[in-house]
Amino acid sequence: MATENGTPDTLLGAITYFNDIDVATQFVASLRWTRGVTCPHCEDKNVAFVASRRIWQCKECRKQFSVKVGSIFEDSPIPLSKWLPAMWMLVNCRNGVSSYEIARDLGVTQKTAWFMLHRLRLAIQAKSFDKINGDVEVDETYIGGKSRNMHADKRKRVGMNRGKSMAGKVAVMALLDRHGKYGTSQVRTEILAGRKKGSLQSKVRQHVVEGSNVYTDAFYSYRGLSNGYVHGFVDHAEKYVDGQVHTNSCENFWSLLKRALKGTYVSVEPFHLFRYLDEQVYRFNNRKQSDSMRFLEACASVFGKRLTYTALTGKELAQTC
Numbered sequence: 165m166a167t168e169n170g171t172p173d174t175l176l177g178a179i180t181y182f183n184d185i186d187v188a189t190q191f192v193a194s195l196r197w198t199r200g201v202t203c204p205h206c207e208d209k210n211v212a213f214v215a216s217r218r219i220w221q222c223k224e225c226r227k228q229f230s231v232k233v234g235s236i237f238e239d240s241p242i243p244l245s246k247w248l249p250a251m252w253m254l255v256n257c258r259n260g261v262s263s264y265e266i267a268r269d270l271g272v273t274q275k276t277a278w279f280m281l282h283r284l285r286l287a288i289q290a291k292s293f294d295k296i297n298g299d300v301e302v303d304e305t306y307i308g309g310k311s312r313n314m315h316a317d318k319r320k321r322v323g324m325n326r327g328k329s330m331a332g333k334v335a336v337m338a339l340l341d342r343h344g345k346y347g348t349s350q351v352r353t354e355i356l357a358g359r360k361k362g363s364l365q366s367k368v369r370q371h372v373v374e375g376s377n378v379y380t381d382a383f384y385s386y387r388g389l390s391n392g393y394v395h396g397f398v399d400h401a402e403k404y405v406d407g408q409v410h411t412n413s414c415e416n417f418w419s420l421l422k423r424a425l426k427g428t429y430v431s432v433e434p435f436h437l438f439r440y441l442d443e444q445v446y447r448f449n450n451r452k453q454s455d456s457m458r459f460l461e462a463c464a465s466v467f468g469k470r471l472t473y474t475a476l477t478g479k480e481l482a483q484t485c
Contacts, residue, residue, distance in 0.1 A: 173456040178252045188244035189218050192231045195464045203227065204234045235466045236283040246270045247280065248463070254284050255447060255462045256455045260424040260440075282476050285439045287466040288446040292352065296341040297373035302380045303340075303414035304359060307425065307437060308333030334434045335359050336441065338414045339371050346452045349413050353441045361385040368393075379409050417448055435478065 172178040182188040193201065201211050203222035210223045219230045232238050237247055250270060253261045266277035335356040344350025354367050364385045372378060374393065380386040382399040389395040396409035404410060421444045425432055432440055450458045 171456045171460055172252075173454065175249065175252055175256070178459070179249050182245050182248040185243055185245050186218065188248055189231055191248070192235075192237075192244060192463070192466075195460075196231060196235070196467055204229055234468065234470075236287050236469050236471060237466065238470055240280075240283075242272065242276065242280065246272065247284075250277075250280055251284050251287075251462055251466075252455075252459050254281060254443065255288065255450075255458050258420075258447065260428040260443065262428050262430075279473055279476065282436070282439055283471045284462075284466075285443050286469050286471045288462050289439075289442040289469075290446060290449075290465075295371055295373045296339065296344075296350075296352075297376045299342040299377045299379070299408065300372050301340040301342065301411045301414045302337065302368055302372075302378055302386070303411040303418070304335055304337045304356065304364065304383075305418050305422075306333040307336055307422075307432075308434075334437055336437075337364065337367055338417055339368070340413050340417065342413065344449070346450075348449075348452050350449045351414070351417050351445055353445055355438055355441070359383070359385055361388065365389060377408075379411060381411055417444075420444060420448060 172181045182191070200209055201213075201220055202209050203211055203220070203225060205227045206222060206225040208222055208224035211220045212223060213220050214228070219228050221228045231244075232240065237244065240247070250266055253266065253269075261281075263274050263278035263281055266272070266281060267274040270277070272280070335358060337354045337356055338351050339354070340349050340351045342349050352371065354371075356367065357363050361384075364383075365388060368378065368389060369392065372393065376393055378389055378393040378395050380389070380395070380397045382397050382401075386395070386397060396406070398404065398406045398409050398411070404412065421441070424444060425440060429440065446462070447458075450461065453461070
């Protein structure tokens, strides 16, 4: 099955459609060069397509290039016929998709699948410098393993005991605009240095326009937001909703996030946590779109970004084309 513009609307359709490498190449090229193929080296449009190698050659600078150059696919020997179904699965599987599943389904190694998924997460990363306003929910949570599930040696290494402990966990904040695009709530996340007042309130002031309605729980660190905002809070020891004052939409996002982290990815290192947050934010913010439109929008975001394996593993800084 396919949509009116020819884009597949199911995973089976995506696998079948992009199995032809020529079709996959032309699909990515049409997203990248909407006004005709342009040389990424000198930006000249006088180029010739070499069909036998599926590359272009610029007649001005004489350099050759493929559709992968200047994208997250650059320098990857994995064909687009595998990259595109992997993107489909990442953005459309509600609870995420593990590298082991990608490896089995696409016939690559688990290490390769892990690297592919992180490159795809970079593509759908959507950071915005625009502040949000209106009705904004703010909430925070801790992400990390439970001490009772850890080996005794690991508990000792991270300073956790058998009871409840925040050691080894990462504090994450969600700021949710109740009236975002598509008429649905939109969320953005921030990893926090801690839950003290200075850390929490600085993030709120960084992302939310002054004068907005800000709704939180009764956590003490939020006290003082009334200086600049219409601050409403609800004490969860008494009730969860007080008219328009609640953080239920944030709680819904946390539920989806933790279901993916605990059920699909199982173990996420703090070093990579922001990448998994970006993945869940993308699916949540585009949940009202069809699978094909969500996939199409994600594929249009792969250009101008690059992530090498050494950058991913912390041996060098990530590059942006």
